[in-house]
Amino acid sequence: MSVKNFNIKGLTDEEVVTSKMKYGSNVIKHKRQSVFFDALKKFATDPMIILLFVASFLYFINGKTVDGIFLALAIVLVSSISMYQESRSRNALEKLKRFTQPNCKVVRNGKITEIKSEDLVIDDSLIVEEGTLIMADGTIIHSNDFSVNEAILTGESFPVYKEQSATDNMIFQGTTVATGLAIAMVAAIGGETKLGKIGQGLEAINEEKTPLENQISNFVKKMALVGVFVFLIVWSINYFQTHLLFDSLLKSLTLAMSILPEEIPVAFATFMALGAWRMMQMGIVVKQMKTVETLGSATVICVDKTGTITENKMSLVSLFTLKSLKINAAVDILNSDEKELIQMAMWASEPIPFDPMEVALHDAYAKTFSDDERKHYSMVHEYPLSGKPPMMTHIFKDNNANNRIIAAKGAPEAIINLCGLTEKEKSQIVEAIKMMASEGYRILAVAKSDFKGDNYPKTQQEFSFAFKGLVAFYDPPKENIQQVLQHFYKAGINVKIITGDNVTTTMTIAKQIGFKGFERSITGDELMKLSDEELKKMVQETYIFSRMFPEAKLRIIEALKSNNEIVAMTGDGVNDGPALKASHIGIAMGKKGTEIAKQTASLILIDDDLSKMVDAVAMGRKIYANLKKAIQFIISIHIPIILIVFIPLALGWVYPNIFSPIHIIFLELIMGPTCSIVYENEPIETNAMLQKPRLFTSTFFNWKExxxxxxxxxxxxxxxxxxxxxxxxxxxxxxxxxxxxFSALITANIFLTLMNRSFYYSIITTMKYKNDLVLIIIGLTTIITGLLIYVEPLTKFFEFERLNTSQLYLSVGIGFLSVIWYELIKLYKRKYQNLFSTALAH
Known part of the structure; x- marks a missing residue:
C-alpha cells in the first residue's frame, strides 16, 4: 500500500537541506580522549620503551654518548612502528564501526526512501517496523498495532503499546520496535534526543577482552615478571664479578629486553583488526573481535531456509479452495472463490507490505481487481503474528465505517483448527497441503470472520473463522547453495536447517540442493517434549528442524553447545534474537535482517549470501593459523636470544657479554615487522578448508602449540x-x-621466517605463496646486516669486525642448518598423511 493512502508526503529534498543546516545531523558527539594522549599513555607504560629509556640513560651516565643516542633513536623507531601498527588497527576498526551504523526508512517526496541514520533530519517522516532500532525521537502520526521496547531508557523489558491518539505517542532513539509499524514525525536528533541527553549512546559500550586476548596479555605479563627476576639474578652475578654498578645494570637490562615478547600483543591486535577489515571488504561485517577467533573452530552451522537457502523472492504460484477441490495455478483464469481467496489474503497482510509473501499478495490483488478498494479502507485493529503454529489477523473498516473486513492468514495447522471444518474437509485440505509442499512450495491458509460488534476478543484464536483456502508461494533455491553446502561438508562443518516452514516443503527444497540428512527431521512441538538428555542425542542425528519457534531454536543451540559443538547460526527476525545471542557465532542477514537481529548477531552477511560464510570460515582459519605462526616465530627466536645472553655469562665463557642492548634492540626491530606484517599478509594454505575444525581449546599457549x-x-x-x-x-x-x-642468528631468523610459513608444506612450496612482503622484509634484513658487518662506521659502532669468506659461510651455513632440519618433519607429516588417506580409501 502506498504511503499516499495516509496522505504523508514527507519532506522535499530542499526541506531536508534546510532542516540539516538549521538543526544539524543525527549524530551523538561523545567526549573522546585524544588519540595523541592515548598513544602517549601507552608509550609511557610500554615495558620495552621503559627498558630502552633506562639503558639509554645508563649509556649517557657511563659516557657512551653515541650508544645512548642510538638507543634514544631506537625508542623513536620502536614507538613509531608500534604506533603505525595501532593506527592500522584503529583505522580498520573505525571504518568497520562506521559501516555497521544502521540505516532507516523515511518518507520523502511522497516515496519511501532508505537513508543512513546520520542523514535523518528534524520533521522527517520516519518509518519504524517490527525489529527496527529507532534512530531518533519523534511523534507518531500513523500506527498499526505498534509497540516498543524501551528497556534502554526505563529498564523495563516489556513492550509499551503506542498510537497517534494516545497520551504516550512519542518514540525515542535507541529503543526497538516489538510489534507492528508506525510512521513518526522526527522531533529530536543526535545529542538533543532523550538518549543523547543522558549520554547512553551505543558507542559508550565497551567490548570485553576475548579469551585469547586475555591469555596473550597474561602471558606477556608473566614473561615481564620472569624478565624482572632474571634481570636481578644477572645483575647480581655481573656486579659481584666486576663491582661495576652501571655496567652490570646494562648487561642485565640486555637479558631483560631479550625476554620480553612485546611483539605478541601488537601482532594480535593487528591480525584481529585487519582480519575484520578484510572480511568487511568481502561483504562480511564482524561486530565482535571474538568472532574472528571462533570462526575457524565452527563445527555446526544452523541455517534458516527462507532467504538463506532460498532466494527470498516469493511468487504466488498456486491456489486451493474447498469449492473446487483443485490446486490451480495463480496465473490461470480465476473463479470467484479464488478471487476472494486472494482478496482475503491481501487484507490479512500488512497495509504497507515488507515481507516478500505479502508483497506478492498485494501484487496479485492489484492484478486481479481493477477496482482497488485499499484506498477506501484503513486498519483499525491488528493481531500480530503469534501462536504455535503462528498466524495473524487484521481488521479494516471503510472510510464511512459501514463495512468491516476481518481476515487472517498463517500456518495451515493454525487456521484449520479455528474454522469449524468437518473431518472430510480437513482431510481434503491436508491432502492439498501435501501435494503443494511436495513441490517445495511455502503454504499459507487464509480465513475470514464475520464477527459483529466492536469489543474485539483478547486473542485472534477466539474469533469464529470461515476457511477461504490455501495460497502457495515458490521461493527457488539460490543458484550457488549446493556448492556452498559442499564447501561446508569438505571443511568438516555439519549443516542443519532450522525453519518455521512445514517439514514437507523444507525436505523437498533440501533434497533439491543435495542437503545431507534431509530425511531426518523433527518439529518444534516434538522437540519441546524431549528431555535435555534426549535432546542432546537427537540434535546430533537430526538435520531438519521444522515449525520452529524461539524457545525451540534456543533449546537446539544450547543442546549443540552442551555437546561441545562450536555453533554458528543464521537469523533475520526479532524471534531469532535469543538463539543468535546464545550461539558462538550469530549471523544476521544484511538485507532482510531486522535491526534487532543485526544488533544481537556478532557477524552480518551484507548481501544475505551464505557463500560469504564459507569465506568467513576460511578467513577465520587463516587468521588463527597466521597468528599462531607469528607467535610461534616470536617464541622460537626469543629462546636463542635469551640463552645466548645468559649461558656464556652463567657458565663463565671467554666472552660472557656477547650482546649489548644495541644488538638486542636491532634484533627486535627485525622481528617485529616479520611477525606483524609478513605473517598477517600470508595467504590461506591450500589444505586449510579440507581439514576438520580446530579444537576451540581453553588456551592458546598449551604444550601442543x-x-x-x-x-x-x-x-x-x-x-x-x-x-x-x-x-x-x-x-x-x-x-x-x-x-x-650475530650473522648465524640473523640467518636463522631469515630461514625461520620462511620455514614457519607452513608447518606442513615444504619451503619450496611456500615460496610460491603470493606475499611480496616476505621478499621485501628479508631483502632489507640482509642488506642492513651486510652494512653492519662491512661498512666501517657501522661495524665499529656495533663492535663487529669484517668476516672473511670462510667465517661468513660457517655462520650462515650453521644458521641455515639449525632451521632447515624441520623440513624432514614436514616431509614425514605429508607422507604419513598420504599413507593414512590411502588406507582409509581402501
Missing amino acids: LSTSIIQGLFITIGVLLVYQVAIHQNFNESITRTMV
Whole structure:
C-alpha cells in the first residue's frame, strides 16, 4: 500500500537541506580522549620503551654518548612502528564501526526512501517496523498495532503499546520496535534526543577482552615478571664479578629486553583488526573481535531456509479452495472463490507490505481487481503474528465505517483448527497441503470472520473463522547453495536447517540442493517434549528442524553447545534474537535482517549470501593459523636470544657479554615487522578448508602449540652457540666471535621466517605463496646486516669486525642448518598423511 493512502508526503529534498543546516545531523558527539594522549599513555607504560629509556640513560651516565643516542633513536623507531601498527588497527576498526551504523526508512517526496541514520533530519517522516532500532525521537502520526521496547531508557523489558491518539505517542532513539509499524514525525536528533541527553549512546559500550586476548596479555605479563627476576639474578652475578654498578645494570637490562615478547600483543591486535577489515571488504561485517577467533573452530552451522537457502523472492504460484477441490495455478483464469481467496489474503497482510509473501499478495490483488478498494479502507485493529503454529489477523473498516473486513492468514495447522471444518474437509485440505509442499512450495491458509460488534476478543484464536483456502508461494533455491553446502561438508562443518516452514516443503527444497540428512527431521512441538538428555542425542542425528519457534531454536543451540559443538547460526527476525545471542557465532542477514537481529548477531552477511560464510570460515582459519605462526616465530627466536645472553655469562665463557642492548634492540626491530606484517599478509594454505575444525581449546599457549616453537628455538640456540665455540676454538677475538654469532642468528631468523610459513608444506612450496612482503622484509634484513658487518662506521659502532669468506659461510651455513632440519618433519607429516588417506580409501 502506498504511503499516499495516509496522505504523508514527507519532506522535499530542499526541506531536508534546510532542516540539516538549521538543526544539524543525527549524530551523538561523545567526549573522546585524544588519540595523541592515548598513544602517549601507552608509550609511557610500554615495558620495552621503559627498558630502552633506562639503558639509554645508563649509556649517557657511563659516557657512551653515541650508544645512548642510538638507543634514544631506537625508542623513536620502536614507538613509531608500534604506533603505525595501532593506527592500522584503529583505522580498520573505525571504518568497520562506521559501516555497521544502521540505516532507516523515511518518507520523502511522497516515496519511501532508505537513508543512513546520520542523514535523518528534524520533521522527517520516519518509518519504524517490527525489529527496527529507532534512530531518533519523534511523534507518531500513523500506527498499526505498534509497540516498543524501551528497556534502554526505563529498564523495563516489556513492550509499551503506542498510537497517534494516545497520551504516550512519542518514540525515542535507541529503543526497538516489538510489534507492528508506525510512521513518526522526527522531533529530536543526535545529542538533543532523550538518549543523547543522558549520554547512553551505543558507542559508550565497551567490548570485553576475548579469551585469547586475555591469555596473550597474561602471558606477556608473566614473561615481564620472569624478565624482572632474571634481570636481578644477572645483575647480581655481573656486579659481584666486576663491582661495576652501571655496567652490570646494562648487561642485565640486555637479558631483560631479550625476554620480553612485546611483539605478541601488537601482532594480535593487528591480525584481529585487519582480519575484520578484510572480511568487511568481502561483504562480511564482524561486530565482535571474538568472532574472528571462533570462526575457524565452527563445527555446526544452523541455517534458516527462507532467504538463506532460498532466494527470498516469493511468487504466488498456486491456489486451493474447498469449492473446487483443485490446486490451480495463480496465473490461470480465476473463479470467484479464488478471487476472494486472494482478496482475503491481501487484507490479512500488512497495509504497507515488507515481507516478500505479502508483497506478492498485494501484487496479485492489484492484478486481479481493477477496482482497488485499499484506498477506501484503513486498519483499525491488528493481531500480530503469534501462536504455535503462528498466524495473524487484521481488521479494516471503510472510510464511512459501514463495512468491516476481518481476515487472517498463517500456518495451515493454525487456521484449520479455528474454522469449524468437518473431518472430510480437513482431510481434503491436508491432502492439498501435501501435494503443494511436495513441490517445495511455502503454504499459507487464509480465513475470514464475520464477527459483529466492536469489543474485539483478547486473542485472534477466539474469533469464529470461515476457511477461504490455501495460497502457495515458490521461493527457488539460490543458484550457488549446493556448492556452498559442499564447501561446508569438505571443511568438516555439519549443516542443519532450522525453519518455521512445514517439514514437507523444507525436505523437498533440501533434497533439491543435495542437503545431507534431509530425511531426518523433527518439529518444534516434538522437540519441546524431549528431555535435555534426549535432546542432546537427537540434535546430533537430526538435520531438519521444522515449525520452529524461539524457545525451540534456543533449546537446539544450547543442546549443540552442551555437546561441545562450536555453533554458528543464521537469523533475520526479532524471534531469532535469543538463539543468535546464545550461539558462538550469530549471523544476521544484511538485507532482510531486522535491526534487532543485526544488533544481537556478532557477524552480518551484507548481501544475505551464505557463500560469504564459507569465506568467513576460511578467513577465520587463516587468521588463527597466521597468528599462531607469528607467535610461534616470536617464541622460537626469543629462546636463542635469551640463552645466548645468559649461558656464556652463567657458565663463565671467554666472552660472557656477547650482546649489548644495541644488538638486542636491532634484533627486535627485525622481528617485529616479520611477525606483524609478513605473517598477517600470508595467504590461506591450500589444505586449510579440507581439514576438520580446530579444537576451540581453553588456551592458546598449551604444550601442543608451544612444543614445536621451543624445539626450533633450542636447535637455533645449539647452532648459534656452536658458532660461538668454533670461533673461540679458532682463537678469534671477541668482535669476530660476536659478528659470527650475530650473522648465524640473523640467518636463522631469515630461514625461520620462511620455514614457519607452513608447518606442513615444504619451503619450496611456500615460496610460491603470493606475499611480496616476505621478499621485501628479508631483502632489507640482509642488506642492513651486510652494512653492519662491512661498512666501517657501522661495524665499529656495533663492535663487529669484517668476516672473511670462510667465517661468513660457517655462520650462515650453521644458521641455515639449525632451521632447515624441520623440513624432514614436514616431509614425514605429508607422507604419513598420504599413507593414512590411502588406507582409509581402501
